[in-house]
Amino acid sequence: MKILVAGDFCPKQRIADLIEKGNYEAIFGQVKPVVAQSDFSIVNFECPVCSTECNNIKKAGPSLKCSSRAVDALRYAGFDCATLANNHFYDQGEAGVKETIQALTEAGIDHVGGGKDLEEAESILYHTASDKTIAIINCCEHEFSIATEKTGGSNPLSPIRQYYAICEARKRADYVLVIVHGGIEHYQYPTPRMVDTYRFFIDAGADAVVNHHQHCFSGYEMYQGKPVFYGLGNYCFDWKERHTALWEEGFMVMLDFEESGITFQLYPYNQNGKEAGVHLKEGTAFADWKQRFDAISAVIADKRKLKEVYDDFLVRTERRYMARLTPYSNRFLVASYLRGFLPDLFPKRKLPVLLNTLLCESHYDRMVEMLRNKTK
Numbered sequence: 001m002k003i004l005v006a007g008d009f010c011p012k013q014r015i016a017d018l019i020e021k022g023n024y025e026a027i028f029g030q031v032k033p034v035v036a037q038s039d040f041s042i043v044n045f046e047c048p049v050c051s052t053e054c055n056n057i058k059k060a061g062p063s064l065k066c067s068s069r070a071v072d073a074l075r076y077a078g079f080d081c082a083t084l085a086n087n088h089f090y091d092q093g094e095a096g097v098k099e100t101i102q103a104l105t106e107a108g109i110d111h112v113g114g115g116k117d118l119e120e121a122e123s124i125l126y127h128t129a130s131d132k133t134i135a136i137i138n139c140c141e142h143e144f145s146i147a148t149e150k151t152g153g154s155n156p157l158s159p160i161r162q163y164y165a166i167c168e169a170r171k172r173a174d175y176v177l178v179i180v181h182g183g184i185e186h187y188q189y190p191t192p193r194m195v196d197t198y199r200f201f202i203d204a205g206a207d208a209v210v211n212h213h214q215h216c217f218s219g220y221e222m223y224q225g226k227p228v229f230y231g232l233g234n235y236c237f238d239w240k241e242r243h244t245a246l247w248e249e250g251f252m253v254m255l256d257f258e259e260s261g262i263t264f265q266l267y268p269y270n271q272n273g274k275e276a277g278v279h280l281k282e283g284t285a286f287a288d289w290k291q292r293f294d295a296i297s298a299v300i301a302d303k304r305k306l307k308e309v310y311d312d313f314l315v316r317t318e319r320r321y322m323a324r325l326t327p328y329s330n331r332f333l334v335a336s337y338l339r340g341f342l343p344d345l346f347p348k349r350k351l352p353v354l355l356n357t358l359l360c361e362s363h364y365d366r367m368v369e370m371l372r373n374k375t376k
C-alpha cells in the first residue's frame with residue numbers, strides 16, 4: 001500500500017491568481033504524475049475555505065482564507081485526503097470550518113484532524129486498498145485553531161489522547177500513520193520534545209510518523225525500524241514577504257507499507273520561487289538537496305549533537321523571542337528593544353516566577369485558561 005504525504009498547501013498571491021483562472025496545470029503539472037502513483041494521497045490544507053463574509057478570529061499571527069476553487073485545484077492534482085489539524089484551520093471561526101468541510105466533501109476529498117467539535121476532530125480516518133487498511137491520525141500543536149467540546153477546529157497534540165487513538169486504530173487497521181503539524185518555524189531540526197513524542201507514538205504502535213509546519217524541510221530517522229519524518233516543508237505556499245531559500249524547498253514522501261516492512265521514496269521540489277508552482281528537483285539539484293537532507297538526518301541521529309544545535313539556536317534567537325514577553329507593541333519600540341536600546345521589563349528576581357508558571361503543569365494550565373478567557 002503506497003501512501004503519499006505532502007506538506008502545507010496555502011493558495012496565496014500568484015497561486016491564488018492561477019487557481020481563480022483555473023490554470024491548475026501550471027501549479028501541479030510536474031507533481032501530478034507522482035501523486036497518481038499512490039494508493040492514497042494526503043496534503044495539509046493550511047487555510048480555511050471562506051467565500052461568504054468572513055470574520056477573522058482574535059489571534060497572534062496572520063489569518064488565512066481561500067476560495068472553494070482551491071479544493072478543486074487539489075482534486076485536479078489528485079489528492080484523496082486533506083489534513084486539517086494545523087494552526088490556521090480555525091482562522092475564520094465556525095464559518096470557515098463548516099465551509100471547508102463542505103467543500104472537501106462535495107469534491108470527494110476525505111479529511112482528518114478537523115471537525116465541528118473536538119469529538120469529530122479527533123476521529124481516525126480509515127482507508128482500505130489492496131485488502132489492507134491504514135488508519136490515519138492527525139493532530140497539531142496548540143495555537144488558536146484547537147477544537148473544543150462546543151466549537152470547531154483542529155485535533156490538539158496530546159500524547160495521552162493519541163496513545164488511546166493509536167491503540168484503537170491498531171484493533172481495526174493493518175497499519176497506523178500519525179501526521180503531526182508542529183515545530184519551530186524556519187528551524188530545520190526537531191526540538192527534543194518532538195523527538196521524544198514522535199518516538200513515543202512509534203512505541204505506542206504507530207508504523208510511521210510524518211510532521212510538517214516549519215516552512216522548511218527537516219530530516220528523518222528510523223526508530224524501532226519505523227520511519228519518522230520531522231518536517232516536509234511547504235508544499236505550495238506562495239508568500240513573497242516571507243520567502244527564503246528554505247521556504248521554497250520541500251519534499252513529498254511516498255510510504256510503501258508492506259508486511260515485510262516500510263520503505264519510502266522522497267520527491268524533493270522547489271515551490272514558488274521565480275516561477276509559480278511546484279517543480280521537482282532532478283539531476284544535480286536532487287543530489288545537492290539529498291546531501292543536505294542526509295546531513296540534517298545525521299544530526300538528528302546523534303542526540304548530543306541535536307541538543308548542541310538546539311542550544312545554539314536558542315542563544316542566537318533569545319532576544320527576538322523574549323520580545324514576546326515585553327509590552328512593546330509599536331514596531332519602532334520593538335526594533336529599539338531588539339537593538340538593545342530599551343531594557344527588559346522583567347527583573348531577574350521575577351524570572352524564576354515566570355519559569356515556574358511555565359514549568360509547573362498546574363500553574364501552566366491555570367495561566368492558559370486565564371489568558372484564553374481574557375482574549376475572548
